[in-house]
Amino acid sequence: MLPEPIKNLVDQLAQLPSIGPRQAIRLAFHIKNRGDSAVEQLASSIAGLAKLKTCPSCFLVHESGNSAGLCHICDNPQRDPKLVAVVEKETDLISLERTQRYGGRYLILGELKKDGSLSIEQKARLASIKDAEEIILGISPTTFGDLNVAFINQELKNSAKKITRLGRGLPTGGEIEFADDETLGSALENRN
Ligand SMILES: [Zn+2]
Structure with a gap:
């Protein structure tokens, strides 16, 4: 019809x-x-x-890259490679960048499942983080975000000296991409 x-x-x-x-x-x-x-x-x-590339290191979708296909963040020697923020989506990365208070790298996991479990691809992405000083879990403090964090922590046990969580100061149930710059900036500084 x-x-x-x-x-x-x-x-x-x-x-x-x-x-x-x-x-x-x-x-x-x-x-x-x-x-x-x-x-x-x-x-x-x-x-x-279709012309966009995906960064092989952080999985950010980007327009142009260096010869290795790295995005402008991974390719920037000023960004601390030992500090990695794990986020769910590109929009979370964009929100954190907007605060201008973060000088590390990222890892984008892709859409998280509501039962907390991780896909094989997501586990592989997490396994690519090695010898970090600190991993910041930039996962929204929603109910299923908390479940996801438990599963992510499992995968990251031996990947960093310290694992912190962003979210204190963010309204409970709130999504990172909707937090204003000031709230997100202080959540970044007060991570624990
Ligand atoms: Zn990248």
Whole structure:
């Protein structure tokens, strides 16, 4: 009953977080009704994402890298390689960078499961941290964030001299990406 191109787009949109099937159908028609040039612009913006690289060290998606494909943070000799902040998503990294109070490196884990358990890929990413002075767990202090932290701690037992957690000072249940710079900056300084 849906035209084929709408149906194809609906199938794609419905796979996105927080988009249900009905909403996907609404969005698909909405996009089409914005007009052909808007459709083409959206299509080319999405196609542009395929050109981005993922940093092999911290897993940040970035535009250009050095010859090893490292992002501008991992490639910056001023950033302390012995201090690593483990975060869930790119937006958490962006929030921490915005505070301008962090001089270490990062590791992006990717979306965490609500039962706390880690995927094989996430375990492999954590295993890539070796001989750190300090690992900061920048995992949002939500209920399932606490579960995730327990599992992550298991994996990191022998990877650093000290493991700290960011979150004191962040509202309980709050997400890092929505914290304001000041709150996040002091949570960074008061980590324990
Ligand atoms: Zn990187």
